[in-house]
Amino acid sequence: MSGERVNDRPRPGPVPGPSSARLPLLLPGTLSDEQRAVYEAVTGGPRTSGGPPPYGLADDSGRLLGPFNAMLYSPAVGLPLQDLGAALRFRTAFTKREREIATLVVAAHVRSDYEWYAHERIGRGHGLTDAELDALREGRAPMLADVRERVVHEAARQLAAEGDLADAVFTEAAATLGRTALVELVTLVGYYKALAVQLRVFRVGVPDGEAPPAWPPAPEDGHE
Secondary structure (H helix, E strand, C coil), X not given: CCCCCHHHCCCCCCCXXXXXXXXXXXXXXXXXXXXXXXXXXXXXXXXXXCCCCCCCCECCCCCECCCHHHHHHCHHHHHHHHHHHHHHHHCCCCCHHHHHHHHHHHHHHHCCHHHHHHXXXXXXXXXXXXXXXXXXXXXXXXXXXXXXXXXXXXXXXXXXXXXXXXXXXXXXXXXXXXXXXXXXXXXXXXXXXXXXXHHHHCCCCCXXXXXXXXXXXXXXXXXX
């Protein structure tokens, strides 16, 4: 309305924590029936079936953190959105390492503090090493012995950076991963980029008391 262009302003520092986010965190006792359905799908679904997740899903008052609080504000969108996220995490053709490599590629490309915070912890639990995580965070290709993992990384990197796949990468990904997994990979990249936009707009950072990721200096050309 003022004519101000967000991208013309200096890049902000670390995204504030939940206490200063633009959408107030909603207490479980204040939720409508529709919001309660979203809340229960998030907290009672596969994300918690193996015990508490290794990242902050909710605070001590039970208020949802990360992208999940925003889902409560529009249950009609939030319920299918969280189900898509659960499908991408738990019902795809990827191994757990492959899935987290792709997700962390997106988190690093868009410099999403919460996405990196959460999925670094998930990835570490599925065997990603410090060296692999450092490479992914810095936008470098990690030393991956597995052919499928290398293809997942390169395809996710190109999708995140360019929103498309070159013919050679598409052909290799289809041959190595299969068409089903390739559809899932394209969807995964789009999903986590969409969440990153929400997290940025609503100023959602890592939970209070957690350190944000140490991103490398941003390139001078404005690349995220």
